Amino acid sequence: MSYSKPEFKEKYGNFINGKFVDPVGGEYFDNTSPIDNSHIAKYPRSQKEDVDNAVAAANAAKDAWGNTSATERATLLNKVADIIEANLEEFAIMETCDNGKPIRETINADIPLSVDHWRYFAAVIRAEEGSATELDEHTLSMNIKEPLGVVAQIIPWNFPLLMLSWKLPPALAAGNCVVLKPAEQTPSTATLLMEKIAEVFPPGVVNVIHGFGPEAGKPLASHSKVNKVAFTGETTTGQLIMQYASKNLNPVTMELGGKSPNIFFNSVMDEDDAFLDKAIEGAVLFAFNQGEVCTCPSRLLVQEDIYDKFMERVIARTKAIIQDNPYDSSTMVGAQASNDQYEKILSYINIGKEEGAKVLIGGEACKLEGDLSNGFYVQPTILEGHNKMRVFQEEIFGPVVAVTKFKDEAEALEIANDTLYGLGAGVWTRDAHQLYQIPRAIKAGRVWVNCYHAYPAHAPFGGYKKSGFGRENHLMMMNYYRQTKNMLISYDKNKLGFF
């Protein structure tokens, strides 16, 4: 089945205080589709004044919203989920257009998962409770969880609606008002969502601001009337946001990427069965979402005694990937999200070759026909080398995996942990001891064991080391969006006797 580019308006506004408004300065930027580099629509090039307006609207709404019942907030979160679900295809086509990812991914992963995250947090606030402890017979310590107030959220372009749906629901469920800035490469589905849910929340509870990082992102991240900043992106911007937060003494959560190892022990090849087939697919998942995933399994570690046979099958499976028009539902790998991303990936493949890495497959741009020749396509690429090479140490954010061998468990762990980052990892084995001990020894926040690239709500996700901190997709995220009010109550009628 094949879809086509959806219809867009000529231009869109910021969503502030429950309605769409033009940017104060009247400036817009052109958004384009990486599929064929064609124009999509104009989006606001917001400045500090627009951010101020959004933050003011959120502040005006925060007291009333913070006092709504959990029942009411849960009902509204579920309403959003229902609306996304009822318009799943429309969201999916728009996401594919804006980001370049294949339609089979947006229809089967991005959008349904987004729906589920809204529902998960709606459920969480109905089930969780505060706590109370009787400290002695007259004294009760009661803990009430209160929202922080106004939260700023800055999200990336690799999963536009899904990243929004990781960030917005816990903040809103906790009783905060939010100002969210989508990435300037992918403003479309956040805008579509605001169109569809404009009436769901009271004005000011959810606000969406578009624009460039230095002009809109920085004023938002450093705003003195914001109580918390949540960011997904890279390390330099992460450091800057933490600096701004330190001025405001604000808490932050950071998700800053990784260079995730995907480790295959020799027992995976003990049988030629369904599990081996799953493992081969697990190795090829580096190409999922064009490699534009913070947890892309971009370092492939294979035990030396199965290396040749295993890699033969991985290469064959990679060769079978269909890279074509992202609107076509048989397409498995689509376009990179932007020209600069495309150039960066090719530059990395080049440095890999310079460093002596061997190209096992791919290694070049992918040239497609017709309008698609203007898009940004890179062939799924496997580079063979060693862990000190830069292609093993830096998040390329493209369909590129760097593969190396290891001798034994000790060497697998040494290589796996020789990285600045610690977001994700994969471990594949039929050995029951390895299944537990290897994941425990890997310094990363998420270790997939005999699977990879699953992101269900209800399983906490976040980084070790330079990959950041905070745990999303789980009820523990709620505590990053609120503070604890302790009420210490005395039921004793008698005075202390000091004065």
Place this chain on the structure above:
Amino acid sequence: MKVERVAITEDAIKIVKQLQEKYGELIFHQSGGCCDGSSPMIFEKGEMYLDDSDIFLGELSGVKYYMNQDQFEYWKHTHLTIGITKGRGSSFSLEIPLGIRFIIHSRILTDEENKILNG
């Protein structure tokens, strides 16, 4: 022969000059991690807190270029050239509103360069 770790293309110098006129003194900082990671970012001097953990790589068109020491350990065997490409990164880097991005092109240091720079 003067041996350098970093260089900059003529196109990129033009953009740097344009930004210097608008903002004054600037620095480059090399990012890592996901999304726009691995891109060089340009900020007003003083915007970013720098200390001994930031390695000074060289000065390009009056702009000092820094990288975190942990990252430097993995990069120090390579020579970096800052160029530009069309595009729209999402970070706080000052060139983004111009519709272009700074980009890094790398090559391996020659044995002689490596000896001089890394001992």
